[in-house]
Amino acid sequence: MAHDGHHDDGGSALDEMTLRVRALESLLVEKGYVDPPALDLLIETYEKKVGPRNGARVVARAWSDPDYKARLLADGTAAIAELGYSGRQGEHIKVVENTGQTHNMVVCTLCSCYPWPVLGLPPVWYKSAPYRSRAVADPRGVLAEFGVTLPPETAVRVWDSTAEMRYLVLPLRPAGTEGWDEDRLADLVTRDSMIGTGLALAPAEVEAGA
Numbered sequence: 001m002a003h004d005g006h007h008d009d010g011g012s013a014l015d016e017m018t019l020r021v022r023a024l025e026s027l028l029v030e031k032g033y034v035d036p037p038a039l040d041l042l043i044e045t046y047e048k049k050v051g052p053r054n055g056a057r058v059v060a061r062a063w064s065d066p067d068y069k070a071r072l073l074a075d076g077t078a079a080i081a082e083l084g085y086s087g088r089q090g091e092h093i094k095v096v097e098n099t100g101q102t103h104n105m106v107v108c109t110l111c112s113c114y115p116w117p118v119l120g121l122p123p124v125w126y127k128s129a130p131y132r133s134r135a136v137a138d139p140r141g142v143l144a145e146f147g148v149t150l151p152p153e154t155a156v157r158v159w160d161s162t163a164e165m166r167y168l169v170l171p172l173r174p175a176g177t178e179g180w181d182e183d184r185l186a187d188l189v190t191r192d193s194m195i196g197t198g199l200a201l202a203p204a205e206v207e208a209g210a
């Protein structure tokens with residue numbers, strides 16, 4: 001539907017990028033400059049920790065500041081840029097808010113469109129064919145595999161990203177966080193909670209080192 005431009009945007013450019021990265025990686029490994037497991041760890045860190053920190057700060061601000069939240073829901077791109085996050089793959093970001101009635105989940109059924117400025121690199125599963133097809137056909141089944149069980153009365157809404165529009169989920173603020181400052185709140189915001197395949201952590205989960 002609104003998928004025009006997908007492959008212009010990500011397809012060929014990414015293929016060339018992938019080839020270049022692979023060539024660079026084999027050269028570095030061959031010369032003994034990098035150790036493949038160390039490189040995997042670096043990539044994993046960027047996917048899970050560094051990249052999504054930006055999104056976590058956006059969510060924590062929205063939880064703390066109702067005016068900011070209103071601006072974020074009205075114009076995600078502009079409100080995210082207020083915090084200094086903008087750039088490629090983030091030109092048009094729509095923020096969708098989870099409520100007791102609706103849980104939002106994001107997919108890109110055709111490729112792997114993803115809001116880079118707030119989430120960093122997409123995880124491998126996000127780009128996988130099973131996630132891309134099943135997120136639409138059986139969102140509750142996918143959520144169950146991620147360990148998420150929603151109350152039966154909560155509707156699941158799936159948003160299909162495109163080159164023109166990327167989505168960021170605003171997760172529900174966990175109970176027991178009244179009076180928390182933004183830094184503490186941001187530690188509860190996981191990458192998956194902003195894709196909609198997870199929920200924000202409960203305070204006890206952070207204390208337990210989850």
Ligand code: FE
Binds near residue numbers: 108
């Ligand atoms: Fe895509």
